[in-house]
Amino acid sequence: MSQSPQIKASLFATCLVDQLFPEVGESVVRVLRRQGVEVDFPPDQTCCGQPLFNSGFRKDAIHLGRRVLKSFAHSQYVVVPSGSCAAMMKVFYPELFDDDPELGPQAKALSDKVYEFSQFLVKVLDVTDVGASYQGKVTYHPACHLLRELGVSKEPEALLRGVTGLDYVELPEGATCCGFGGTFSVKYPGISEGMLNDKLDNVVKTGAQVLTACDSSCLMHIGGALTRRGIDVKAVHLAQLLTGEG
Amino acid sequence: MAEVKTQEFQRASVKALADAKLQSLLGRSMGTFDGARQEAIEELTPQRWEEMREKGRAIKRHTLDNLDYYLELLYDRVTQNGGQVHFARDAQEARNIVGQIARSRGLKLAIKSKSMVSEEMSLNPYLEEMGVEPVETDLGEYIIQLAQETPFHIIAPAMHKTKEDVSQLFEEKIQRPNLKNIEEMAGAAREVLREKLVNADMGITGANFLVAETGTLVLVTNEGNGRFCTSVPRVLVSITGMEKLIPSLEDLGVFMRLLPRAATGQRITSYVTHVSGPRRSDDEDGPEEFHLVIVDNGRSRLLQDPDLRESLYCIRCGACLNICPVYHKVGGHAYGWVYPGPIGAVVSPVMVGLNKAKDLPHASSLCGACRDVCPIKINIPRMLLKLRTQLAESSDSTQRKVSIGEKLMAKGYRRLMSSPKLLSLTHRLGRLAQRPLLRKGLIRTIPFPPFSRWTRSRDLPPLASKPFRQIWAEKLGKER
Amino acid sequence: MAELLGTSKESFIASVRQSLGRTGGEPDERYAPLQEDLSSLEERASNTLERLKKDRGRLVEELARVAELQGWKVCQAANSEATLDYIRELLQETKAKRVVRSDQEIFRQVPVDELLEGMGAQVQVMAREQSGDGEFDPASAELGITGVDYAIAETGTAVLLPRKGISRLVSLLPPVHLALVRPTEVLESLDDLYLLRRLEYHRNGGDMGSYMNFITGPSRTADIEQTLVIGAHGPRETHMVILAQE
Numbered sequence: 001m002s003q004s005p006q007i008k009a010s011l012f013a014t015c016l017v018d019q020l021f022p023e024v025g026e027s028v029v030r031v032l033r034r035q036g037v038e039v040d041f042p043p044d045q046t047c048c049g050q051p052l053f054n055s056g057f058r059k060d061a062i063h064l065g066r067r068v069l070k071s072f073a074h075s076q077y078v079v080v081p082s083g084s085c086a087a088m089m090k091v092f093y094p095e096l097f098d099d100d101p102e103l104g105p106q107a108k109a110l111s112d113k114v115y116e117f118s119q120f121l122v123k124v125l126d127v128t129d130v131g132a133s134y135q136g137k138v139t140y141h142p143a144c145h146l147l148r149e150l151g152v153s154k155e156p157e158a159l160l161r162g163v164t165g166l167d168y169v170e171l172p173e174g175a176t177c178c179g180f181g182g183t184f185s186v187k188y189p190g191i192s193e194g195m196l197n198d199k200l201d202n203v204v205k206t207g208a209q210v211l212t213a214c215d216s217s218c219l220m221h222i223g224g225a226l227t228r229r230g231i232d233v234k235a236v237h238l239a240q241l242l243t244g245e246g
Numbered sequence: 247m248a249e250v251k252t253q254e255f256q257r258a259s260v261k262a263l264a265d266a267k268l269q270s271l272l273g274r275s276m277g278t279f280d281g282a283r284q285e286a287i288e289e290l291t292p293q294r295w296e297e298m299r300e301k302g303r304a305i306k307r308h309t310l311d312n313l314d315y316y317l318e319l320l321y322d323r324v325t326q327n328g329g330q331v332h333f334a335r336d337a338q339e340a341r342n343i344v345g346q347i348a349r350s351r352g353l354k355l356a357i358k359s360k361s362m363v364s365e366e367m368s369l370n371p372y373l374e375e376m377g378v379e380p381v382e383t384d385l386g387e388y389i390i391q392l393a394q395e396t397p398f399h400i401i402a403p404a405m406h407k408t409k410e411d412v413s414q415l416f417e418e419k420i421q422r423p424n425l426k427n428i429e430e431m432a433g434a435a436r437e438v439l440r441e442k443l444v445n446a447d448m449g450i451t452g453a454n455f456l457v458a459e460t461g462t463l464v465l466v467t468n469e470g471n472g473r474f475c476t477s478v479p480r481v482l483v484s485i486t487g488m489e490k491l492i493p494s495l496e497d498l499g500v501f502m503r504l505l506p507r508a509a510t511g512q513r514i515t516s517y518v519t520h521v522s523g524p525r526r527s528d529d530e531d532g533p534e535e536f537h538l539v540i541v542d543n544g545r546s547r548l549l550q551d552p553d554l555r556e557s558l559y560c561i562r563c564g565a566c567l568n569i570c571p572v573y574h575k576v577g578g579h580a581y582g583w584v585y586p587g588p589i590g591a592v593v594s595p596v597m598v599g600l601n602k603a604k605d606l607p608h609a610s611s612l613c614g615a616c617r618d619v620c621p622i623k624i625n626i627p628r629m630l631l632k633l634r635t636q637l638a639e640s641s642d643s644t645q646r647k648v649s650i651g652e653k654l655m656a657k658g659y660r661r662l663m664s665s666p667k668l669l670s671l672t673h674r675l676g677r678l679a680q681r682p683l684l685r686k687g688l689i690r691t692i693p694f695p696p697f698s699r700w701t702r703s704r705d706l707p708p709l710a711s712k713p714f715r716q717i718w719a720e721k722l723g724k725e726r
Numbered sequence: 727m728a729e730l731l732g733t734s735k736e737s738f739i740a741s742v743r744q745s746l747g748r749t750g751g752e753p754d755e756r757y758a759p760l761q762e763d764l765s766s767l768e769e770r771a772s773n774t775l776e777r778l779k780k781d782r783g784r785l786v787e788e789l790a791r792v793a794e795l796q797g798w799k800v801c802q803a804a805n806s807e808a809t810l811d812y813i814r815e816l817l818q819e820t821k822a823k824r825v826v827r828s829d830q831e832i833f834r835q836v837p838v839d840e841l842l843e844g845m846g847a848q849v850q851v852m853a854r855e856q857s858g859d860g861e862f863d864p865a866s867a868e869l870g871i872t873g874v875d876y877a878i879a880e881t882g883t884a885v886l887l888p889r890k891g892i893s894r895l896v897s898l899l900p901p902v903h904l905a906l907v908r909p910t911e912v913l914e915s916l917d918d919l920y921l922l923r924r925l926e927y928h929r930n931g932g933d934m935g936s937y938m939n940f941i942t943g944p945s946r947t948a949d950i951e952q953t954l955v956i957g958a959h960g961p962r963e964t965h966m967v968i969l970a971q972e
Contacts, residue, residue: 188609513942
């Protein structure tokens with residue numbers, strides 16, 4: 001690793017990690033540094049605009065997107081510990097800025113540099129064993145945008161299988177949405193809860209002690225129900241497992 | 247036009263969620279459909295399936311982009327086959343056409359094979375009023391007709407009925423008591439309907455495909471009722487949306503592989519009927535007249551919008567309903583109009599008016615499973631987003647439908663996220679505000695919406711003692 | 727003579743054209759299949775027939791295999807005796823007294839009338855004008871026998887086309903349908919069929935007859951609780967006898 005020029009990655013922490021789950025951000029930084037990546041954190045960053053975009057407030061989303069384009073204009077790579085925020089930047093920014101002659105190319109350029117955390121490890125750094133160990137049975141929820149917008153399906157599992165001592169068990173009907181869907185969860189709380197119940201049933205079926213995912217949003221949703229119901233399964237971001245926490 | 251209840255999605259979905267019987271039926275049946283679909287794709291091989299999907303999509307795109315040309319061609323070819331083509335701008339006009347055909351020829355008994363467009367038109371009550379007896383002959387549709395309801399699912403209209411429901415219905419409506427098993431029920435319906443099938447003077451069908459090149463209408467069925475409808479009555483009237491066209495007869499090779507597999511997981515259905523006009527002079531039987539009624543009824547509005555046009559590529563297989571976790575919870579009737587599920591959440595608002603269906607584009611977690619299973623790769627989530635944008639931002643006030651509260655939240659969020667300083671300040675204030683709500687480190691209830699809708703079934707984590715940006719600035723950023 | 731009901735063609739199509747922002751005329755991109763001329767169609771069709779002839783043995787096997795999967799009861803007859811034996815057994819099993827058949831050339835090759843009448847059944851050719859004596863109502867027939875125009879190995883489908891002497895109802899009204907297939911009628915795929923029919927249409931100056939029916943196994947429904955019931959409005963039992971190669 002010392003021979004090759006050092007890889008530099010800017011962390012886009014996401015607003016949820018910044019405000020509610022900073023420990024996820026810390027884990028991401030540690031894992032990346034352990035792989036020899038030089039990490040920076042552009043301080044001007046806030047939110048990618050996805051909540052607004054998904055609610056139809058496109059102009060407001062564009063406003064926030066412009067800030068992101070500026071903050072990360074000079075990054076070599078941008079690493080995002082969330083499939084849905086990464087999808088916003090990688091897939092939806094190019095569409096959002098498509099007819100802007102100045103920002104359109106910038107959005108394209110950013111899109112090429114953006115990677116979701118697990119995707120970055122496996123696809124860019126080409127590692128599946130980050131040297132972590134964890135004792136316990138773990139199941140994994142593939143978040144929708146990670147799976148279907150970014151096409152990341154095998155990477156998280158490969159990383160989990162690379163953790164010494166970790167007993168990986170597949171989640172039945174894993175690819176079915178957990179019912180979060182951003183504002184959907186409060187617009188249609190009943191439907192969201194119904195979907196969540198199905199997800200919980202499947203999680204319990206695995207007998208795992210830990211449920212992991214690459215999105216803090218889904219984990220907040222599922223985890224919030226696990227604690228509410230006193231189900232003894234912890235919801236933990238993949239990055240935390242890769243630093244042996246959880 | 248069929249009664250529009252799309253405004254009531256919120257209420258109807260809550261009702262459906264509280265309906266234990268419906269929930270158990272949905273829980274039991276939805277997986278079966280998609281399992282069959284997946285097996286059928288495996289059998290064909292996923293590579294071949296992808297190839298067919300790409301081809302199907304390209305054909306549909308080309309046809310819809312040049313629909314005027316292909317309508318013209320279809321008209322010529324159907325006419326050349328001895329059929330008559332009629333055009334209807336809306337449901338009212340379509341009903342009138344069918345009515346006029348029935349009246350001027352003194353037709354009395356109409357056997358119907360499944361047609362979603364006839365549901366759009368509420369054709370049955372109209373025919374009854376004018377003294378024509380309409381009989382739905384697809385078993386599911388027949389059950390729905392007896393129950394005086396609307397279809398619950400595009401290809402399984404009576405999916406929400408248990409066999410006990412059907413047994414009771416048959417006892418009350420067709421005097422066939424004590425039917426215990428499903429086979430007996432199907433048998434009873436067959437007997438009652440057989441008499442109608444062989445005596446009808448009018449056949450009414452929809453269409454799965456219309457081949458412009460040869461003026462051919464294609465019906466894909468399993469029961470055989472479609473064959474009766476196209477063989478026995480002396481007048482055949484097929485009613486169909488204008489999006490059903492495909493250019494060439496050979497294009498059917500693609501769609502015949504896509505539709506049955508996506509819909510029911512079949513390699514092919516028991517019957518595929520290709521109708522190219524009325525019977526010829528040498529034929530032993532078949533309709534003396536063939537009428538094709540091509541209906542717009544709001545489809546132009548979908549056609550007009552380049553972002554929504556692909557909703558017209560839909561071949562009505564129902565795969566998106568079968569995979570949709572929202573449909574799994576609320577079922578078909580909650581959507582409030584003819585087309586339920588993800589594709590319904592796109593087409594219904596445009597066909598009935600967005601202002602009457604503002605809840606439908608939001609009735610999705612945007613998980614994207616619908617797009618994954620669609621045999622034509624229709625990007626439903628993208629169109630839902632487009633409609634959400636119209637609701638939030640359209641310059642046309644009839645299209646814009648967003649609550650003040652929501653708008654304020656959006657503006658507030660934008661303001662907050664435009665300034666890291668303001669975000670840090672809000673974080674500190676939030677830390678203070680959340681203190682009285684904390685129980686064992688979690689927020690269990692917040693008494694006001696929208697947060698109350700979250701905490702009714704989930705805990706909320708508190709704001710962290712230090713946001714990540716602060717941790718980075720103080721410590722983490724200086725480490726190596 | 728066309729009666730004008732509803733909106734005129736001109737005005738309907740003009741409004742579609744307007745929605746598309748098109749000025750009319752040919753499609754924006756040419757659609758290759760519709761540009762094809764008769765000689766090219768003929769060439770493709772003759773290549774297809776050549777291929778089918780070469781692969782006939784394999785295709786007959788494939789047809790038998792798939793047709794069985796699709797719910798046909800299939801007999802691959804070793805010789806003309808075997809064909810008659812199968813029909814004889816079928817009559818005994820079904821106890822059919824009244825049989826309808828279509829008037830196709832294949833019945834000169836397979837003398838079913840003598841066979842069935844010899845066993846005491848009445849046989850009737852179903853046609854528009856029924857001749858009087860001793861005839862029965864076709865609606866009461868217990869068995870319908872037809873030849874086919876094609877059989878498709880890919881889907882296990884019998885294809886029936888209209889002609890004088892062929893009623894659409896022989897394969898629809900009776901509870902049992904028997905289809906007699908000659909090896910020369912076997913096609914490999916749906917594509918083969920649609921190509922041949924398309925050629926027929928253009929060779930005839932724009933006519934391929936009033937209909938084409940695909941029959942693939944018995945009629946069925948699953949409209950109540952998704953439970954499969956064999957035998958809806960059409961036959962509940964379908965038999966396919968594939969005759970020996972001549």
